[in-house]
Amino acid sequence: MKRYYQSQPPNFKYTLIDYIYVIKAMHNLCNWKKTYDIDYRVEFEKKFSDYIGKEYALSVNGCNSGMDIAIQILNLQPSDEVISSAINFYGTHLSILSTPAKLVLCDVDDKTLNISANSIKKNLTKNTKAVVVTHMNGVSADMNNIINVVKKYDPNIVIIEDVARSCGALYNNKKVGYLGDISVFSFQGKKNMSTLGEGGMILTNNQAYYEKMKKRREFGGRGMDAWGSNYKLSKVQSSVGISQLKKIDKYNKKRRRVAYQRNNMLEKYNKYFSLPVFDKIYYSIYSYYTIILNDMFTRNDRDKIRKILDEKYGIKTTIANEPTFIVHKYINEHVDSKYKNVSCKLGGEIINLPIHFNMSKKDNQYICNSFIKALYEVLGESYEK
Numbered sequence: 001m002k003r004y005y006q007s008q009p010p011n012f013k014y015t016l017i018d019y020i021y022v023i024k025a026m027h028n029l030c031n032w033k034k035t036y037d038i039d040y041r042v043e044f045e046k047k048f049s050d051y052i053g054k055e056y057a058l059s060v061n062g063c064n065s066g067m068d069i070a071i072q073i074l075n076l077q078p079s080d081e082v083i084s085s086a087i088n089f090y091g092t093h094l095s096i097l098s099t100p101a102k103l104v105l106c107d108v109d110d111k112t113l114n115i116s117a118n119s120i121k122k123n124l125t126k127n128t129k130a131v132v133v134t135h136m137n138g139v140s141a142d143m144n145n146i147i148n149v150v151k152k153y154d155p156n157i158v159i160i161e162d163v164a165r166s167c168g169a170l171y172n173n174k175k176v177g178y179l180g181d182i183s184v185f186s187f188q189g190k191k192n193m194s195t196l197g198e199g200g201m202i203l204t205n206n207q208a209y210y211e212k213m214k215k216r217r218e219f220g221g222r223g224m225d226a227w228g229s230n231y232k233l234s235k236v237q238s239s240v241g242i243s244q245l246k247k248i249d250k251y252n253k254k255r256r257r258v259a260y261q262r263n264n265m266l267e268k269y270n271k272y273f274s275l276p277v278f279d280k281i282y283y284s285i286y287s288y289y290t291i292i293l294n295d296m297f298t299r300n301d302r303d304k305i306r307k308i309l310d311e312k313y314g315i316k317t318t319i320a321n322e323p324t325f326i327v328h329k330y331i332n333e334h335v336d337s338k339y340k341n342v343s344c345k346l347g348g349e350i351i352n353l354p355i356h357f358n359m360s361k362k363d364n365q366y367i368c369n370s371f372i373k374a375l376y377e378v379l380g381e382s383y384e385k
């Protein structure tokens with residue numbers, strides 16, 4: 001039986017141009033006379049900041065280390081609060097918990113799984129120092145409303161965007177990651193563009209933040225006057241980042257085509273679930289193809305559908321994501337118990353079907369048919385094509 005997984009095989013993502021960039025970088029870096037002259041890191045940062053439209057860029061060895069750096073420069077105190085959505089990647093919350101501040105969990109929009117202006121508004125207090133907006137699964141959060149609500153309440157609250165899953169997505173024709181005070185990206189292996197498995201980038205327009213973050217990234221900076229460690233991206237990885245950046249828009253477009261095709265295949269069953277948005281304002285890049293089952297399905301039903309898909313049809317699904325306090329013990333132990341019911345029901349309705357930009361129509365149709373068959377099997381109804 002052919003098996004289907006969430007991420008595209010690496011041999012789709014890395015093509016001849018990436019191999020050439022690796023070999024070129026290795027060749028140059030092996031020449032000690034050139035090692036210090038050629039800075040692939042700086043070139044990648046410049047190209048990436050131009051791509052998103054931000055002034056300052058810092059390449060790092062992962063999105064999460066970038067998020068650590070971004071949140072830690074805010075010098076948060078135990079009485080401070082950071083708002084973030086409960087449905088999230090747990091690493092994002094671990095970054096917040098690397099500071100003494102309190103993690104405040106809030107609800108998400110039940111179609112996009114993104115934090116909403118309304119849910120933020122309910123949780124803003126005089127102690128709020130930052131809001132972390134994770135653009136879930138390839139689609140932007142409603143940034144204009146979020147910025148209005150937050151900055152109107154207190155212009156000093158810092159908005160940090162987690163763009164790990166949405167590199168190249170658009171919001172109102174602007175790249176996601178353009179609007180926040182600081183935005184952090186991932187080039188980890190499963191992402192739409194990758195720097196050989198690990199990597200990330202931090203962007204900002206704020207020079208003071210940039211200087212502080214740079215010191216943290218690299219041993220406290222050349223002035224050696226602050227705490228810092230080594231979170232740098234390697235030069236060979238940076239070189240691959242430059243070649244991947246040339247292709248990201250093309251790959252994202254192809255991925256959108258597969259998602260659009262799938263939406264059409266599944267649309268007629270929409271009394272059972274909601275499908276990902278396909279929109280011009282929210283130009284999604286479908287890092288995950290997220291289906292949200294309707295209320296008639298329990299968490300147990302969702303898990304049964306996943307099991308049938310895996311065992312009977314060879315389709316590995318994922319859940320992106322359950323609330324972080326459900327999946328991560330440390331987070332569970334470090335959030336206030338009053339948040340431990342946030343988004344639990346919704347978390348049990350999420351199911352992500354495999355998608356990649358090179359998926360054939362035949363494979364796409366097979367995944368859709370299998371999903372509907374599994375769903376009917378759980379519902380106890382007969383499958384009608």
Ligand SMILES: Cc1ncc(COP(=O)(O)O)c(C=O)c1O
Pocket residue numbers: 061062063064065088089091092134162164165185186187188198199200
């Ligand atoms: C939303 C989100 N944030 C952060 C990360 C962490 O990225 P990295 O693996 O580059 O540290 C991920 C990675 O899976 C993610 O999906």
